[in-house]
Amino acid sequence: MTISHLMGIKTKHLPKLHREQQIIDAADHVLTNAGAQNFTIDKVVAHLGVAKGTIYKYYKSKDDVLAEMSVKALKILLDYFKAAVEKENEPLEALQALILAFYKYYLKYPKYFELFIYMERPDFHSNIQGYLSISLELKKYFTEHLIRCQSAGLIKKDLDPSYCTYMIWGSCMGLMNFIEAKKVFIEEIEKLQREELLKLYSEILVAGMKS
Template sequence: MAEELKKKRVHKPAEERQAEILDAAVKVFANKGYQVADVQTIAEHAGVGKGTVYRYFPTKEDLFKQALIRQLDILRCKMLQAHDSCAEPLQQLKLVMSTYFQFFDEHPETIELFVHERAEFGHEETPLYFARMHEHTGDWIPMFEAVRAALPMRDIDVEEMMCLCGEIMHGAVYLSKAVVPSRASHDRLENVFRFYLQGLVTNADVDEIYQLHNL
C-alpha cells in the first residue's frame, strides 16, 4: 500500500499532468457520455485525486470542453505537419485530408465527444469544432489559394472552398462511424477527394488533373 501511494505521489510537470487528465477525460466522456461521467472516475483513470482534477479544471463542463479542444489541437498539429511535408498544392490538400481521416480512424472517441457536445451544449453556442476551424482559418488560406491558382476553377471564393472541404470531410467521418459495422474513414479518401475536385473545376477531367499533379 505504501508503495502504491508513493507511485501516486510522483511529481510531474503541470503540463504533463494536465495532458494525462485530459486523456482520461476523453476516454471517460466518450464512453459514458457527459451526464453519466463523473470527475471521480476521470481522476481514477488519470491516477490522481479528484481535487487535483479540480485544481486544473474548475468545473466538469470546463474539463469536457478542454478535453475536446485538446483533441482538436492535436488534429490541427498533425494536419499542419502533413501540409508542411510537401510543396505541391493539390498534393498538400490530399495529404491534409488523408491525415484528417486517419486521425479519426485512430481516435474515434473524438467523434463521440462531438455527439455529446451537441447534445449538452448545442443550443448554447457554436460547436467547438467549427469555432476552432474558424479561429485557424489563416492556417489554410494560402494552400487553398494555391489550389485555386492550379485548377480551372468555377466561380467560388477561397473561403467557400475551405468551408466546403471541411464540411465534406466532417460529414464523411460521421457517416463512416454511423454505419454498422463502422468503416475506416481513410478508405473513403480517394472518392471524397475526387468528389471535391469535381465540384470545384469547370469542364475538366479529374483523371487529367490527377496525372498532371501526380496524385
C-alpha cells in the same frame, strides 16, 4: 518533476499549472477509456482522488475540461495537415491529401475524433483560450491553402475560402461519423472499403471546386 509523479500527489497545494495538468491528464484517461459520450466530471474526480470542487476551481464546466483537453487533439490534427501538404508538390493533390489526413487521424485517434463530434453539439460552449486559439490556427491553415489554390487559378475564384473550409470540415465530420456508425454494414454487407470511399469523396469534393 514528471507528470506521472504529479499524478500521484494528492495535495491541496499543488501549483496552478501542475494541478491543471493533473486534471487534463486524468480527463484524457477517462476519455480514452469511456469515450466522449460517457465522459463525466465524477469519473475524472474518481481517477484523481480529489474533491469535485477541486475541478471546478480551475474549470467552470465539463465543456471547459473537454475544450482544454481538445487543445492537444487539435494540435496533433494540425500536424497531420502540415505533414500531408509537405508530401505533395501539386496544390490540388495537397488539398486532397489534407482531406484524407483527417481520415488517417480518425483511424489513429478515434477517441479524439469522438470528442470533436461531441463538441459539435449546439449547446457546447467554452471560452478556454487555448481551444479557441488552436481552432483558429487550424482553420487558418486550411483556408490559406485554399487561397493559394485560388491564386494559382486551380479553384474557382468566386468561392469563399472560409466558407469552403467550414464546408469541408463539416462534411468530413459527417461522412466519417456515418462511416463509423455504419461500418459493419459498409464493410461486411456492401463490401466497400472505408479508405476507398474517403478517397472518392475527396476527389469529388476537389473536382467540384476546380476552375
